[in-house]
Amino acid sequence: MPTTATRPGRNRRSVTAVDDDARLLERLRAGDEAAFVALVALHHDAMLRLASNFVSSRAVAEEVVQDTWLGVLRGIDRFEGRSSLRTWLLAILVNRARTTGVREARSVAVGDATPAVDRTRFNAAGAWASPPEQWVEDAEERLGAAALAAHIHAALEQMPPRQRAVVTLRDVDGLGSEEVCAVLSLSQANQRVLLHRGRSQLRRALESVLAAS
Amino acid sequence: MLLSRPQIVCQEVVELVSDYLEGALSRGQRRRFERHLAGCPHCSEYLAQMRETIRLTGRLVPDDLSPQMREEFGELFRRWREDADETP
Numbered sequence: 038m039p040t041t042a043t044r045p046g047r048n049r050r051s052v053t054a055v056d057d058d059a060r061l062l063e064r065l066r067a068g069d070e071a072a073f074v075a076l077v078a079l080h081h082d083a084m085l086r087l088a089s090n091f092v093s094s095r096a097v098a099e100e101v102v103q104d105t106w107l108g109v110l111r112g113i114d115r116f117e118g119r120s121s122l123r124t125w126l127l128a129i130l131v132n133r134a135r136t137t138g139v140r141e142a143r144s145v146a147v148g149d150a151t152p153a154v155d156r157t158r159f160n161a162a163g164a165w166a167s168p169p170e171q172w173v174e175d176a177e178e179r180l181g182a183a184a185l186a187a188h189i190h191a192a193l194e195q196m197p198p199r200q201r202a203v204v205t206l207r208d209v210d211g212l213g214s215e216e217v218c219a220v221l222s223l224s225q226a227n228q229r230v231l232l233h234r235g236r237s238q239l240r241r242a243l244e245s246v247l248a249a250s
Numbered sequence: 251m252l253l254s255r256p257q258i259v260c261q262e263v264v265e266l267v268s269d270y271l272e273g274a275l276s277r278g279q280r281r282r283f284e285r286h287l288a289g290c291p292h293c294s295e296y297l298a299q300m301r302e303t304i305r306l307t308g309r310l311v312p313d314d315l316s317p318q319m320r321e322e323f324g325e326l327f328r329r330w331r332e333d334a335d336e337t338p
Binding site: 081152156159164172185204210240 | 259260261262264265267268269272274292293295296298299300301302303304306307308309310312313314315319320322323324326327328330331
């Protein structure tokens with residue numbers, strides 16, 4: 038699980054990270070245990086978080102992650118490098134978690150979405166009646182980075198599993214939209230719907246704590 | 251001559267903002283979206299807040315693997331190698 042500490046900059050995986058995967062994979066194929074553990078360390082938290090969206094307890098999520106790595110070890114010779122190692126890993130994980138899990142909502146209910154912003158904040162013509170207050174410039178000064186991170190974390194916890202999976206993969210783990218669609222078997226359109234709801238919900242959460250500060 | 255489409259309103263902007271950031275709006279939608287933003291400081295603020303939300307979410311730090319977990323995965327690897335060696 039992500040902690041509430043912060044780091045500078047985004048968590049976009051750099052070219053180096055992909056190179057790391059490739060180098061570690063080579064060493065792993067040669068039977069290097071340290072390379073395996075390093076590879077696990079690179080991906081473990083994202084995998085555990087993703088698995089948690091499908092199963093009911095952390096213990097089961099950990100089992101799914103272990104099981105996935107065992108599957109990876111057994112199938113390592115079949116990995117052809119057509120997708121990135123991470124996409125391959127996470128797709129195996131989701132398959133296993135789906136077989137194990139019961140928590141996942143089956144479909145994306147597009148109709149009954151909560152609006153991004155409460156309807157009462159617009160007038161009859163659809164213009165802002167109660168416009169957003171400004172906090173972009175000084176959010177961190179007002180609350181502190183750690184508190185902001187804790188609020189984001191709490192808001193993520195409240196999301197429906199698939200929405201949380203999409204937002205976390207995109208915005209915490211830094212996957213691209215195509216990678217997320219491949220991992221979660223989503224269409225681009227549904228991925229965007231879930232991302233939109235999730236990000237809008239996070240913004241509302243930040244707005245409410247910053248308004249109270 | 252083309253009829254100009256009606257302008258979009260703030261309440262629509264907040265629902266289109268993710269598609270805008272994802273580059274998923276059609277050219278016409280994108281033009282109307284940007285034209286609205288140019289004349290609406292509230293929606294510009296809203297867009298800035300969405301960008302800031304994404305930036306702050308991107309700063310959550312993944313947990314490191316604990317030494318105990320490292321040991322467990324090392325063991326998993328050794329067990330797998332033993333199994334692999336036993337199977338001809």
